[in-house]
Amino acid sequence: MPTVMASCLGQRFFRRDPVTLAKALLGQRLVRVTPGPNGKRLAGLIVEVEAYLGLKDQAAHTFDGRRTPRNESMWQHGGLAYVYFTYGMHHCMNVVASVADDPVAVLIRALEPTEGLPQMRKRRKAARRDTDLCSGPAKLCQALAIDRKLDAHDLTAGRSLLIEHARKTSYPASQITRGPRVGVSYAKDWADKPLRFYLTHNPHVSKAR
DNA sequence: CCCGTGATTTAT
DNA sequence: TAAATCACGGGG
Numbered sequence: 001m002p003t004v005m006a007s008c009l010g011q012r013f014f015r016r017d018p019v020t021l022a023k024a025l026l027g028q029r030l031v032r033v034t035p036g037p038n039g040k041r042l043a044g045l046i047v048e049v050e051a052y053l054g055l056k057d058q059a060a061h062t063f064d065g066r067r068t069p070r071n072e073s074m075w076q077h078g079g080l081a082y083v084y085f086t087y088g089m090h091h092c093m094n095v096v097a098s099v100a101d102d103p104v105a106v107l108i109r110a111l112e113p114t115e116g117l118p119q120m121r122k123r124r125k126a127a128r129r130d131t132d133l134c135s136g137p138a139k140l141c142q143a144l145a146i147d148r149k150l151d152a153h154d155l156t157a158g159r160s161l162l163i164e165h166a167r168k169t170s171y172p173a174s175q176i177t178r179g180p181r182v183g184v185s186y187a188k189d190w191a192d193k194p195l196r197f198y199l200t201h202n203p204h205v206s207k208a209r
Numbered sequence: 210c211c212c213g214t215g216a217t218t219t220a221t
Numbered sequence: 222t223a224a225a226t227c228a229c230g231g232g233g
Contacts, residue, residue, distance in 0.1 A: 088227095090230070139229090142230090
């Protein structure tokens, strides 16, 4: 029998609470198909994520009901991308979770690159080793050419930006390290909540700041 | 360690 | 309208 084509994850997968989704995303494959005649397929396995819990979470862009042109996609149904621009030069990509009007999401923090490494190296000029290519939320957006044009993109449509079902079940807790999120010290009671998840000992996880 | 860079938020 | 902030990366 021929090998089964890897399938693009559908709406059911994303319409869950962000902590469950965060853990389920570990080991799945983020795929970017770049546009144009020289378009390429770039991909990597998700190895590090953070959950953002919406209205109650002081680290979330939607804390206390904030709704602006920037974060509008977080207010939509699960399965969309939320891509934002920060620090004057960086993009970061989130996967919107749950249902419309529950503005929660999962930040993709690191990938283990698997396809299109030459193209990633071209975009990531400063990366010396393969473990520098996608080991941070803005690094992976640079490597995969993800920017605001992909904000609110439907990840379940199987075009341009999608997530493939590379792993049937979530990793056991014994293989996941759980700890505080990076760079949210301003978030008071929420700064230290253990909402960051990564594959233990995976060399592509972002370095501690 | 420090800086770039600019959209967004918060203060006045 | 001005100032501070920021889910970061790169260079020294």
